[in-house]
Amino acid sequence: MNDIGAFLLWCVFPYLALGSFIFGTIIRFTWFRGGITAKSSELLEKKQLMIGSILFHVGIIFVFFGHVVGVLIPKAFTDWLGIPNEVYHIGALVMGGLAGFMALAGMLLLTHRRFANKRVFSASSFSDLVVNLSLLIIIILGLTASLVEGPLHPEFNYRLNLSVWARQLFYFRPDFHLMLQVPIVFRIHVICGLLIFAFFPYTRLIHALTLPWQYIFRRPIVYRRKPSIRGDQNR
């Protein structure tokens, strides 16, 4: 890969993807709030959803936080805490692997359900199918990267290049040379992840960004009254 290609891929494309994510999220929450739902299909099929959805969601939440830790916390910090590199990696592999396989099992079942169940398939939009397949692909890529490709390249430590590059993105000085040291499956996984971020706000995935915090403190029965435009109410 020549330098220009690598530069475009690792220094320009991530910003396009994240820009699309931020732009879409703002647009969606400002002008298209009404369309934000998780697009439940539980009414149409319930049994497979129970297992698939719980496995996937619980798994993916752990996976998400695992990525946050792996990418955002510098190696220097864990070294300073006195955690040896081997211990860190084995811990990450075991916990990440468990969460990853949970998400994979859930997503396999959900994908099967979405394509094989007549009712669910008929009620799915093109976007739903794309989201479903891309999530499945990225989970498989992620697991392949850490459990197959990682052990095949024992000299490779993502915390010394991939994570550094990712952190550099946040202060706008990414160095694409770091990514050239990264094995291929990791790289494809990153690109797929960025792509998902890019279309995230335009699909059902947006539901992950809305949490009904106000429900915790709200009183149970909600009353609404249209504001009066005239002063007197009692005539």
Add this chain to the structure above:
Amino acid sequence: MKVKAQISMVLNLDKCIGCHTCSVTCKQTWTNRPGAEYMWFNNVETRPGVGYPKKWEDESHYKGGWKLNRKGKLELRAGSKLNKVSLAKIFYNPDMPNLDDYYEPWTYDYKTLFGKESKHQPVARAKSQITGKPMKLTNGPNWDDDLAGSDRSFGEDPNMQNIEADIKGNFEKTFMMYLPRLCEHCLNAACVASCPSGAMYKRDEDGIVLVDQERCRGWRFCMTGCPYKKVYFNWKTNKAEKCTFCYPRIEEGLPTVCSETCVGRIRYIGVILYDADRVAEACEEPDDTKLYERQLDLFLDPNDPDVIDQALADGVDMETIRSAQRSPIYKMAVEEKIAFPLHPEYRTMPMVWYVPPLSPIMNYFEGKNSIKYPELIFPAIEEMRIPVEYLANLLAGGNTEVIKNALYKLAMMRLYMRAKTSGKDFDPEKLDRVGLTEESATSLYRLLAIAKYDDRFVIPKAKKEKIEHVEDDQGGLGYEECNGCALAPEHGSMLRKAKAGMSSKDIYAESFYGGIWRD
């Protein structure tokens, strides 16, 4: 005391013939859209029966409504907020009904009927409105219509649990009644309390419960929360929908579509004033059989000057108070106590109430000598074809006493009017025994039997001029293409003809023929 106004309905089951006109007109108005085919905001069930969705009254299965927790405080039966998060119910709602609990909607393949001539009689096959594939019909709306005596309906009706075993299987003792159902627009609505997004709300001015489609995020907890299973999930828009109590009509002072079109005139709509401050306390009554009376206690006398003052102070407008004073609901529920809430034991304080039906015992007291010995109705009510226990399970949380009193009253009123119209003597003391006077019996008869439109529907108009700039909005119906919605441009050709000197008679003759407009 905090006075609020609630628009509510009473259905006189004594006159319901199960014609489904209410359901059909409601469906035509509200739910004949993609994604809503299976929804019936209003449906009529044959009782005893499984209902719609199947066995909706089995709250040990569907977990709808409220229960009292160990401290005696109200709690959603489907689980508290903490319980829903900790058990991953936000990813999968275990208590939500499945489409098969309702039925898979279908249409017919009508095209085959209009094809080329073929050797065999063409048949329109059923095909699913969801998948478009042919389907075998095993369940549908009102699948058990008029099958009240069958094993299935007897066995699967949760209200039959407490009924003596001998009635259950004994064909001679089978009975049947109709139960039209719609959203109850409860005072303590469990669906509203279940909604994490705050999309469901009660309208402050009339208590109608609505779903804000903009804010609904498709959590589906309202479906579980509602013990009457009257919140539905639109599989196309992925949002919840429910009976709106035809609020656009109510705002104009018109009854709901189901009430307007009811051929039996069984439906009554009116306003009732209640004390919002005491609702929670009333819902926490530990005894199921007392919940009906506790709800009754919440309703305020609209003629009491203190109540009127407080209502005005709390923002209830004068027209609403006047409507409450003439309310048929207040008369039937509070004054005469002949109307009852559906399943008060769900603790939602439902506001669609029912007058229990009399059933064939009437031989006892409409036959020979019945007018002479009206006290025969007291033992006769016990012998009624529809067991009082069944009605009590349905309408009073198992309180048979209140149901019996209502039935005595209805039966005595009939006897009195029968004597009066046939010129027989009737001892007014008999009326006194069931809490009636000659005047109240006559007026109750007029309300229930004659049921004039203006007596049935006493609905205050919404004061829209206070919340909208009506002058500015005039003519703006929201149809983008209708420039001001005047008819003149549509009929411009006629105006031109008139200008050209054509007489209005000629224009008329040219524009109409055979009663059909031709512009």
